[in-house]
Amino acid sequence: MRELLHDLRYGWRMLLKTPGLTAVIVMMITIGVGANSAVFSIFAATLLRPLPYDKPGELVHLNGIRKQGSFQEQPFSYPNFADIRDRNQVFSQMGAYSGTSASLSGKDGAQQIVTPVASAGFFETLGVKPILGSTFQREHEQGQSAPVVMLTHGGWQRYFGGSPDVVGKTMVLNGELSTVIGVLPQSFQFGPSQSGEIWQSMRIKGWGARRNAFWLNPVARLKAGVNSQQAQAGISALARQLEQQYPDDNAGIGVQLVSLEEKLVGSIRPVLQLLMATVAFVLLITCANVAGLLLARSAPRQKEISIRVALGARRGRILRQMLTESVLLALFGGTVGTMAAVWLVPAIIRLIPQVELAAMPSLQSLHVNPGVLAFSLGLSCLTGILFGIMPALQVLKPD
Template sequence: MSLTDIRYAARGLRRDLGFTAIVVLTLGLGVGANTAIFSVVSGVLLEPLPFEDPDGLVTVWEHNRQYRNTMGQVSPPNFADWREQSTVFAAMGAAHWASVALAREEGATRVVAAVVTPDMFSTVLRARPLVGRVFASADGTPESELAVILSYELWMREFGGAADLVGSTLTIAGHSFLVVGIMPAGFRVPVYPDAELWIPLRWDPSSEDRSSHFLRVVARLKPTVTVEQARAEMGTIMSRLEREYPEHNADTGVNVVPLKRYVVGDVERALFVLLGAVGFVLLIACANVAGLLLARTSVRERELGVRAALGAGRCRLVEQVVTEGMLLAVLGGGAGLLLAFWGVELLLALAPGEIPRLGAIGIDGRVLAFTLAVTVLTGVVVGVMPAIRSSRPQVLEALKTGGVGRGAGREGLSARRALVIAQVATALVLVGGAVLLVRSFAALVAEDVGFESAGLVTARISLAGRYPDAAGRAVFVDGLLDRLNWHGEAQSVAASTSVPFGGWEVNQSFEILGRPAPPPNQEPDARIISATPSYFQAMGIPVVRGRDFSERDGPSAPRVAIINEAAARQCWPGEDPIGQRLRVPPDDPEVGVEIVGLVGDVRFYALDREPTAEIYYPYRQVPGYAVNIVARVPEDPARFIRVIRDIVRDLDPSIPVYSAARFGQLIGRTAASERFYMIVLGIFAAVAAMLAAVGIYGVLSYSIARRSNEIGVRVALGASPRDVLTTVIGDGCRLAAFGLVLGLVGWLALSRALTPLLHEIDATDPLTLLTTALMIVAVTFLASYLPARRATRVDPMVALRVE
C-alpha cells in the first residue's frame, strides 16, 4: 500500500462524499459500539485489582453443604483456627460490616464502615495510605486508643480535604477515634466496597461464639502456592474443625475463591453476552459496507477495465481497492473512537451500582489497541469481496461504449444478496435477544411484592451508641411516631428493624417448642423483624389470620410473635400456626413466644427471589438498634421524607437519618441490572435492524437500477404498478425469508447464553421467536417499499427506446 494509492483513494472518496459519509458513519457505529462495550469489559474484567500482586489475593468462605451456600460468612473462632493452622497463606485478615454515626457540628451523618483486623491493610492488601499510616498490630489491642482510617472520598466530602485531619479526633458511634490515615482515591476493602471508613478489630476472635458467622476473610497466598493447594489444605483443616465442633460446624466445608473472581461476581457472563452482541453489530456494519463497496466496484468496472487494458496487473487493481477499503476503515475507526467516548459516558450513566469497578472503566491504552485491531480487521473484512471482484475486470465489456461489466451483472448482485441475508440472520439473533430481555424484564417487574408500594416511603435511623438501653430506644421510637402522626400528612406511620428491599436483614435459627430438637446446623431459620403496631397496615401487608400487634404488647406483657405464610408452610404445613410456640435465642427456653398472627408473604430481597420465612416481634419487646420509619403518604411522598429528617433532628440532632427513599425506587433498584442489559441490548438490536433495513434497501435499489429496462418492458406489456410493487417487495421478503431461516439456526445455537439473565421465560420461547420474525418482516417490508414505489415510476417508453 503506497502513498500514491492512499492519495488516489482519498481523491476518489472526496469525489463521492455522500458514499463516504454513509460508510464512515456505518463503520463508526460498529467500531464505536464495540469500543464502548470493550471498555467496560476491560475495566471490570481485565484490569488488575489495585493491590500489590493482586493475583495472590483470595477470599475464604465457609461452605454450608446443607443449604448449598458456598460463600458463607465465617465465625470468629473458625477464622482464628484457620489463621493459626494454615501454612499456605502469607497473611490472613477478616472484616465485618458496620453502620456508624459520624458526629459533626451541623448534625450526625451515617457512614458505612468496615471493622478489620489490623493486618488487613499492611500485610494482606499491602495498601499504602495517601496521608498518615495504616493500622499497626497495637491498634487491635483493648488498651490502645481507638483509631480510624478514612477513605479519600469521605475526607473530601465531609472535611473538604483538611490537611490537619490526621492526628485529630472524631466522634464516631458516640466514641472518640484518632484519625491515623487517609487512603488514596478509589481505595476500598474489596469484601465491603461500600465502606468509607475502617476501624480495627479489638477483640480475640477465638473467644467469640462459634455459632455467630459474620466475618469475611481475605488472605494472601504464599508466592509458590496455588489456589488448588490452598483449597486442599483448608479443606483438611475444616474437616478437622467439623469433627471437633460438630454442634457448630456440621455439614460445613471451606471455599477458597480468587479475589478477582469474587469482585467480578456474576457480571462476567452478562458482559461477554453484550460483547458478543456488539460484535454482531460490527459484522452487520461490515456486511453493509461490503455491499456498498461491491456496488461501487460495479460502477467502476469500466474504470478498472481501462486500467487493466493499459497494463495494470491484477495485484495492482486489488491493492487499489483494498487501500480504499482500509482508508474507509481508518476513517470509520476514528469516528467510532469519538462515538465511543460518548458511549462510555452513556453506559456509565445507565450502569447500575451492582456492576463492580465502574471507576476503572474508560478509554485507556488497552481499549485503544482493541480499537486499532478492530479497525484493521474491519478494513480487511469490508475489502475482501470488492477486492476479489476487482481482480477479474472484463476488459472488452468495459471498453464498449455504454458497456456494463460483469460486476454489474447477476454474479455481483448475488454477492450483495448473500450479504443482506447474513445481515438479516444476525439481526434476528440480536432482536430476538432484546425481545427476550424485554419480556423477562416485564415478567420481573410484574411480580407481586406482597405489599402496596404506591405512596409508601421509608427512612432509616440508627440509635446505636446514643440509646444503649432497650427502654430508651423504645421511648424514642414511640415519641418519633407520635410526632409524625401528629403532623397529619401520612395516612399511617410505623417502624420496623428492616423493610423489604431495604438491604438490611437479620436471619437467625429458631426452634419449635414441643418438638424434638433437630440435628446441629439443621434448625429452621427465619428473618427476624421487630415492628410497631400498625406496621402491616402501613405497608399494606394483609393479616391473614389471628391479630396484629397492639399497644398492650409491651415489655412486661407475654412474649408474642407474628409469622408469615412462608414460615407456616415450612414449619406447620396443613396446620393452624396460631397458638403455637417457638423460640429464637435468647428467648426463654421453657416458654418461648406465642404465635398470635399470620401475615402474607413479601418479596424481601429481590423481585426474582421467592419469599422466605419471617418472624415478627413487637418492637417494644425486642427494640432494635436501628429502625426504618415507614409512612403511607397519598400526596408528595418526597416532602414527607424531609418531614422525617426535620422531626428526627428536632428530637435528637445526633441521630443520623439515611437510606430515605420511596419504595418504588427501592424496588426499581433490584431490577436495575436487568434494565441495563435490556436497554443496551435493545439499542444494539435497533442498530442491527436499522443496518439490515439499509442493506435490504440498498440491494433492492441497486437491483431496480440494473433491471429498469426490464421493468419498463413489463409495464409496456401490461404489468400494473401493483404487479411491479408486489414483485420488488417479494424480492425483499425472499431475502428476509432466507435470513430468518439462517437466523433461526443461530438463535437456537446462541440463545442459551442469555438463560442466566432471564426471568420466568425460556431462551427458546416460541412466542418470542414469532414476535421477532414478525418484526424482521415488518422492517423488510418498510425497507422494500420505497424501492418498489420507485420501480412503479419507471417510464416504459425509455425502456423501449433502449431495447
C-alpha cells in the same frame, strides 16, 4: 511511500465523489467500532487488567460453605476466622473485612455513611501501605479498646482538607470519638467496600464475638511455593478440625478458596463475554452491509478497471488502491466511533447494577486509554480490509 500517498489522495477523491454514500458508511462503521471499543474498554479493565494490589495472583478469598442443603456460601464468624488465621500453614498473611455503615456526626448534624470494617493484617495482606500513619493492629480489635479509623485518600480530602497532621485527629461515629490512625494511598480501591471513605477497625464484643455469628469475609495471601490446590486441602483439613471441635456451631460448615479476582469479578464475567460477542456480531453485520454498499458503488467502475488492466496496470496495484479507499472509510468511522466510545463507556457503566459495580475497583475511574485507542485503530483497519476485499476482488474478476 510515494505510491501509498498517491493511493490515499486517489481514495480521498473517490470518497468525495459520493458524499452521501460515504456519510452513510462512516455512520455504520461508527456504530460498529464505537460499540466494540466501549465494551472492550470495560472488558479489558475488568477481566484483562490485574487487580491493583501487590502480586494479586497470590490473593485468595475464603468463603464459608454449608455442605448440607443448598450448599450456600456464607461469611465467617470471628472465632473461626481467628482460628484459621492462627493455625493455618498455607497463608503468609490473612485479614478480613465486612461492609457496614455508621452515623457520622458533625457541625451540620449527623449523616449515615458507608464505613467498612477491617481486621489487623487486612491491608498488609493486600500489600497496601498507608501514606500517613499506620494500619490496624490486633490490640485495636479488643472489645474495650478505643475506636480507631483509617481514611481513604478521598475521605482525607473531604473531611480534613488533606491536612498532613490528620493522624491523631478525631471523628464522631455512632456517638463515639474515633481517632484517625492512618491515610490510605489514592490508588487504593477495594471492591464491595469501594464507596466507603472511612474504614473502622473491627472491635470484637457482644454478638460479633460469637462463633455462630457469621459476618466476616477473610482474604489471604498464599505462602511462597503453595498453590491453590494445596491451600484448599490444608484449609479444608483445618475446617474439619474446627467442625469436630465445635460441633454445635460448625456442624456442616466447610471452607472454599477462590481467587480474589474471581470473587470480585466472577459474577460479571459471563455478562461481559456475552456483550463482547454481541457487539462483535454487530460489527460483522456492519461489514457485510458496507461490503454490499461498496459492491454497488464499484459496479460502474468495472469498465474503468478493465481499461486500466488492458493498459498494463497490475491487478495487485489496483487491489491495493481499492483497499486503501476501504481502510480510509474505516479509519474515518473508527475515529468518530472512538470519540463515541468516550461517551458510551460511562453510559454502559451506569447500566451495571450498583452491587456488581462496587465489586469492580477497575471500573471506578475507567476511561478510554491508549490500549483502547490501539484496539480501535487495529479494529478499524481490520474492518476496512474485511468489507473492502470482496468488492475489490469482484471488480477485478476477469470478464
